[in-house]
Amino acid sequence: KELNLFWFVHCVVPKRNKRVCSGHCWSVCLSVAGCYINKMYYLMPDDSTNCFVYIFTFLNRQDLLKWNGWGYSDSKFIFNKKGQAEFTGKRYRLSGMVLPALREWFEKTFGASLEHKTPPRSALNTSDIPAPILNEDFLDDLKATKIPFSHEIEDRIFRAHGHCLHEIFALREGKFERVPDMVVWPNSHSEVEKIVNLACKHNVCVIPFGGGTSVSSALECPPDEKRSIVSLDTSQMNRILWIDEKNLTAHVEAGIIGQDLERLLNVSGYCTGHEPDSMEFSTLGGWVATRASGMKKNIYGNIEDLVVHIRMVTPRGVIEKSCQGPRMSTGPDVHHFIMGSEGTLGVVTEVTIKIRPVPEYQKYEVAKQRCAPASIRLMDNAQFQFGHALKPQVASIFTSFLDGLKKFYITKFKGFDPNQLCVATLLFEGDREKVLQHEKQVYDIAAKFGGLAAGEDNGQRGYMLTFVIAYLRDLGMDFYVIGESFETSVPWDRVLDLCRNVKERIVRECKERGVQFPPLSTCRVTQTYDAGACVYFYFAFNYRGIADPIHVYEQIESAAREEILANGGSLSHHHGVGKLRKRWLQEAISDVGIGMLKSVKQYVDPNNIFGNRNLL
Amino acid sequence: MASENAYSPQDPTLKKRDDFEDVLEERRNSSDVKYAFRCYTPVLYNGIPPCKASLLKHTVLKSDHVLFVIQQLSKESGESPEIIHEEAVEILDEMAQNLKLSVVRFFAFMLSKAFKTLFQRVRVNEEGIQRLQQAIQQYPVVLLPSHRSYIDFLMLSYVLYTYDLSLPVIAAGMDFLGMKIVGEMLRMSGAFFIRRSFGGDKLYWALFSEYVKTMLRKGYAPIEFFLEGTRSRTCKSLVPKLGLLNIVMEPFFKGEVFDVSLVPISISYERILEESLYAYELLGVPKPKESTSGLLKARKILSDDFGSIHVYFGHPVSLRSLAQGKISRSYCNLVPRHIPVKPPKDIFTFVNDIGYKMVRLQQENMVISPWVLVASILIQSLPQIDINHLTEQTVWLRNLAQSFGAFVDWPDHISVSKVVASSISLHHSIVKNTGGRVTLIEEKQDSSNLEHQLFKYAATVLMCASYRNQILHIFVRPALVAISVHSVGSSRKEEIFSYFSFLRDIFSHEFIFAPGHTVQDFEEGCYLLMKADAIQILKTDILLSERGHKIVSFFLAMFQPFLEGYQVICRYLSEEALEGVTENQYVSAVRKFAVKLLLSGAVKSCEVLSSDLQKNALAALLKLNICRKTKEMEQVVVKVNRTAVNSVEDTLGRKLTPLKTALARL
Numbered sequence A: 001k002e003l004n005l006f007w008f009v010h011c012v013v014p015k016r017n018k019r020v021c022s023g024h025c026w027s028v029c030l031s032v033a034g035c036y037i038n039k040m041y042y043l044m045p046d047d048s049t050n051c052f053v054y055i056f057t058f059l060n061r062q063d064l065l066k067w068n069g070w071g072y073s074d075s076k077f078i079f080n081k082k083g084q085a086e087f088t089g090k091r092y093r094l095s096g097m098v099l100p101a102l103r104e105w106f107e108k109t110f111g112a113s114l115e116h117k118t119p120p121r122s123a124l125n126t127s128d129i130p131a132p133i134l135n136e137d138f139l140d141d142l143k144a145t146k147i148p149f150s151h152e153i154e155d156r157i158f159r160a161h162g163h164c165l166h167e168i169f170a171l172r173e174g175k176f177e178r179v180p181d182m183v184v185w186p187n188s189h190s191e192v193e194k195i196v197n198l199a200c201k202h203n204v205c206v207i208p209f210g211g212g213t214s215v216s217s218a219l220e221c222p223p224d225e226k227r228s229i230v231s232l233d234t235s236q237m238n239r240i241l242w243i244d245e246k247n248l249t250a251h252v253e254a255g256i257i258g259q260d261l262e263r264l265l266n267v268s269g270y271c272t273g274h275e276p277d278s279m280e281f282s283t284l285g286g287w288v289a290t291r292a293s294g295m296k297k298n299i300y301g302n303i304e305d306l307v308v309h310i311r312m313v314t315p316r317g318v319i320e321k322s323c324q325g326p327r328m329s330t331g332p333d334v335h336h337f338i339m340g341s342e343g344t345l346g347v348v349t350e351v352t353i354k355i356r357p358v359p360e361y362q363k364y365e366v367a368k369q370r371c372a373p374a375s376i377r378l379m380d381n382a383q384f385q386f387g388h389a390l391k392p393q394v395a396s397i398f399t400s401f402l403d404g405l406k407k408f409y410i411t412k413f414k415g416f417d418p419n420q421l422c423v424a425t426l427l428f429e430g431d432r433e434k435v436l437q438h439e440k441q442v443y444d445i446a447a448k449f450g451g452l453a454a455g456e457d458n459g460q461r462g463y464m465l466t467f468v469i470a471y472l473r474d475l476g477m478d479f480y481v482i483g484e485s486f487e488t489s490v491p492w493d494r495v496l497d498l499c500r501n502v503k504e505r506i507v508r509e510c511k512e513r514g515v516q517f518p519p520l521s522t523c524r525v526t527q528t529y530d531a532g533a534c535v536y537f538y539f540a541f542n543y544r545g546i547a548d549p550i551h552v553y554e555q556i557e558s559a560a561r562e563e564i565l566a567n568g569g570s571l572s573h574h575h576g577v578g579k580l581r582k583r584w585l586q587e588a589i590s591d592v593g594i595g596m597l598k599s600v601k602q603y604v605d606p607n608n609i610f611g612n613r614n615l616l
Numbered sequence B: 001m002a003s004e005n006a007y008s009p010q011d012p013t014l015k016k017r018d019d020f021e022d023v024l025e026e027r028r029n030s031s032d033v034k035y036a037f038r039c040y041t042p043v044l045y046n047g048i049p050p051c052k053a054s055l056l057k058h059t060v061l062k063s064d065h066v067l068f069v070i071q072q073l074s075k076e077s078g079e080s081p082e083i084i085h086e087e088a089v090e091i092l093d094e095m096a097q098n099l100k101l102s103v104v105r106f107f108a109f110m111l112s113k114a115f116k117t118l119f120q121r122v123r124v125n126e127e128g129i130q131r132l133q134q135a136i137q138q139y140p141v142v143l144l145p146s147h148r149s150y151i152d153f154l155m156l157s158y159v160l161y162t163y164d165l166s167l168p169v170i171a172a173g174m175d176f177l178g179m180k181i182v183g184e185m186l187r188m189s190g191a192f193f194i195r196r197s198f199g200g201d202k203l204y205w206a207l208f209s210e211y212v213k214t215m216l217r218k219g220y221a222p223i224e225f226f227l228e229g230t231r232s233r234t235c236k237s238l239v240p241k242l243g244l245l246n247i248v249m250e251p252f253f254k255g256e257v258f259d260v261s262l263v264p265i266s267i268s269y270e271r272i273l274e275e276s277l278y279a280y281e282l283l284g285v286p287k288p289k290e291s292t293s294g295l296l297k298a299r300k301i302l303s304d305d306f307g308s309i310h311v312y313f314g315h316p317v318s319l320r321s322l323a324q325g326k327i328s329r330s331y332c333n334l335v336p337r338h339i340p341v342k343p344p345k346d347i348f349t350f351v352n353d354i355g356y357k358m359v360r361l362q363q364e365n366m367v368i369s370p371w372v373l374v375a376s377i378l379i380q381s382l383p384q385i386d387i388n389h390l391t392e393q394t395v396w397l398r399n400l401a402q403s404f405g406a407f408v409d410w411p412d413h414i415s416v417s418k419v420v421a422s423s424i425s426l427h428h429s430i431v432k433n434t435g436g437r438v439t440l441i442e443e444k445q446d447s448s449n450l451e452h453q454l455f456k457y458a459a460t461v462l463m464c465a466s467y468r469n470q471i472l473h474i475f476v477r478p479a480l481v482a483i484s485v486h487s488v489g490s491s492r493k494e495e496i497f498s499y500f501s502f503l504r505d506i507f508s509h510e511f512i513f514a515p516g517h518t519v520q521d522f523e524e525g526c527y528l529l530m531k532a533d534a535i536q537i538l539k540t541d542i543l544l545s546e547r548g549h550k551i552v553s554f555f556l557a558m559f560q561p562f563l564e565g566y567q568v569i570c571r572y573l574s575e576e577a578l579e580g581v582t583e584n585q586y587v588s589a590v591r592k593f594a595v596k597l598l599l600s601g602a603v604k605s606c607e608v609l610s611s612d613l614q615k616n617a618l619a620a621l622l623k624l625n626i627c628r629k630t631k632e633m634e635q636v637v638v639k640v641n642r643t644a645v646n647s648v649e650d651t652l653g654r655k656l657t658p659l660k661t662a663l664a665r666l
């Protein structure tokens, strides 16, 4: 059992010196607070007396995480006995707080009621899960390698899905047609090579699994796959192999999850600055495989800007560059075959990534204009109202947006209408002087357009909500409300038209498809570029009275996607194509483009070992 | 082909129509002054009040599109952008409307007075008004009225004012500006003016299209224009012109608006003010002297009775729904939206289809007065018909038309003979009843010039024909099937269909046929004939029934002027235009040729003298590649393929059956 390593929690114990390097590690078995911990890494620093970092690895991911919803099991939104919304647990700043305005917002926005419940089933219905198709020869060879594996139902089902609405809905009350037949946990690049070799030898299908946060059906198993499907879980490959302070790079195993990467780097005074909203759970390899984007990309860049070197194991062998030059003119950049390959070509095992010193100063601000701080989020009014509904009962840091405004500005700016206003949350980062200078610039622009600064509290709150918002969908699903977010990128001049048209299309489609209550159809700009922006849509509705809500949802989402494309938006800014959006890929990249991808796939993986059938 | 199948989805006879209210009734009972000065608060698009007309002009001049074109022109011509900009300002000043409520009120007052003397009733479907009111609040609206008279747009604005709806801005031809004061008045009541032809003038096009699009995007006001491009002198619908339609659709293609509502409006006149004017225009001869003095004419007109008008607001059609699944809008994605791009073919086809669709929707709700039925019978029975026979036939035709889905306005509490009699007396300028003999009016034959007499007679015939024309859209599909059944001399369905599609192609500019809908048109025609018990449809054959003979010969007679007219034109082309004829001379040359034939008695129908028919025939022949245009020494010359023209003529004359090429489509 010692080899069943699934998940980890961190206990970072830094001493004075903040440098972390990987040394060798050893494991002990501990039992802490009811959790089984069967392995502990001790990362040996250069100066071995100065720093201890313990990473405890849990027996099962699902002990810590929900098996049928978002995030940690202990954290969720509930309506308490008094009927007030509350966020449970201790992990987040919002944890343990009551949110008095949420219920009214929820009932009013969706026409939902606490009386009409749709609770999920309490446990997995194991008889629904198809029996595993096992390739005995592969198993025999695999056993010989001593790489841990499992074909237990919980392990398989946990890796059968990402976090699309239909996937979570299937967990709650439906079923999957096909799930992985087994799970393997390689511990290193060379173990991945062994697995991939065996897979080729025995013709089994391999699906890499990182953090499982995919929102493009990328992890779903093709229902008609007859071969044995192996989910290759990268979670054990989670070490920082080295840090190069001269060149400001770190060489990291691809299975590391975002928050660990940042935390470990922070210990040595560095960060990557790559912060996708899913960073608590998504992995470096996943980012590379999906071309992820972090909220602070204005300063640090998106994953393609951050990556210096990639190592990937493919059925043809290992692909990597011969040096770590910061830029090369060596024909088309092969990294771009890897980034966005969505697990169709091989397993990313190690990545050299740029790092930066942790910023001296951070400031969260809310204003009403755009500029170029580390991060910018511009919300429409519906989102502002939504954010407002998440105002907790107490806590100084959580002064509500309007309270903040009242204090400072409402007297000055009469006629300020909460039903019209939109909000931009800006994050400034850098040295103190620069931040303040930037801030002033932004406020000047804001003033010019009748905007006003709403204070740092509101800004902080906006960013804090980032991590808890994903939990809200589960609450909705308990009360007939289903929803999802989806994104696009679009040139600046079309942003407003696209937002309006897509929102309106959603409303119209809902009406036409018999949705009884007006949907929540709202958007925000989450990323800005010189040539355009990334727009995020939130769409949710109350499905009472609808026989097949998921089907209706999917029809509406696909209508919305068509609207996006017709308005000059892209198929995806960062979520990827997966299987959810693949029907539009041809239109998006032309026949020749598809042909190019096909021929790469054909060369790299002629037997479709990486057979998750994303993209093509 | 599935003509055996139940025909329910498109059955034209199943149309439900709204009831009418007479808007003049209240005007006759209450003060016009009060009416003109009443509180006017129309509902608005998105609730946003429209900006000032001057700001609108400014927005257009500063738009990326216009600035881009100015830059481009400056680069091409070497002229400084400032000078081109000034030119642009002038063009826009000449073009722009300048809606002023005070002028609108003045018009409301004047038109109330005028309409009350001219017309018995102005009847409007109020449900349509309500639908329009809804539509205006949601999306930008485009009003697409039929165009039979100058009165059309005055009437429409008048009705909208009456119902407290936003006044439209109206695309009007430049000819109005010739009349200085009237032009400016119209401008202040919402008209904007477009030059008739501005072919390659990029600046003009940019300003014009941007002006229209800006108004549309801002939801400034409903935009009104005439799909037919000009007043139809024949009172048949004209094939749609696509220029403005393209412009108003573009903001939707480019995602600048979520949707656009297209509202077909059918304005039907019991008697058209311009009826004799049109006839002389079509004949290409000046109107006889006595009526040329404008003042006299106006007074004469004001003392006359022009019966009733029906204004029917059709269901607003969502452009988005029409486009759904038909086109891809992504062609706009690769070029900044202010730079004009040539739309791909599917967009062009789509716009063209919508143009036809909207014209057909206009036709659908055209109200047919008893006189139209009377005129249709009369014109087949020249030189005279007995009043009783006329009445009997009119009733027969009324029943037939109604069973084909016509929207007939037949008064039900009055005896049939009274209805016919009052129609005749309303149209005293065309017919008279002398002792039970109904004939066309004949003016005193003052000269012995035969040609002169012919034209005078032809003018009256064309006037009469312009009323018959108002019912042709009801009959054209079954009639062409019936004519095919008759002409082919075989009951084979395929042969009948191929003759039908030949006729449909030849008459593609004469009547409104949605492009690519040959089979549907054939099926509709068959279905209606079958419903009228005129034919029996078997698996491979179509058989004429007992009752069918009467219907077939009626239809033959009804469409004879067109069949004959087109043959004459073919003859002209093959006998006299072999070397080619310049486009400018074509009409007068055909006319000369036709006059000869008419005077010799070889041809019976005067309608061949109509320049409209002549031009339609040429347009169809050009489209079928039977003629083609070439440019020779600065002149456009029409060249003729003689064999092809002869074969068209013979086929029309039933000496030949058409080639079997159409068969494959069945």
Ligand SMILES: Cc1cc2nc3c(=O)[nH]c(=O)nc-3n(C[C@H](O)[C@H](O)[C@H](O)COP(=O)(O)OP(=O)(O)OC[C@H]3O[C@@H](n4cnc5c(N)ncnc54)[C@H](O)[C@@H]3O)c2cc1C
Binding pocket: A162, A163, A207, A208, A209, A210, A211, A212, A213, A214, A215, A218, A219, A234, A254, A255, A275, A276, A277, A278, A281, A282, A283, A284, A285, A286, A287, A288, A289, A290, A291, A292, A293, A294, A295, A342, A343, A344, A346, A347, A348, A349, A470, A574, A575, A576, A612, A614
């Ligand atoms: C609440 C929420 C917020 C999100 N916010 C963001 C955001 O801000 N920015 C953003 O970019 N995305 C975001 N996402 C999407 C998702 O987190 C990203 O796509 C992420 O990169 C996926 O990483 P993962 O490790 O979870 O990969 P998984 O979901 O496990 O896998 C995704 C795909 O990558 C492949 N893959 C995974 N690891 C490897 C590997 N090592 N080698 C080869 N292929 C591999 C898998 O086969 C699969 O096809 C969000 C998702 C959720 C649910």
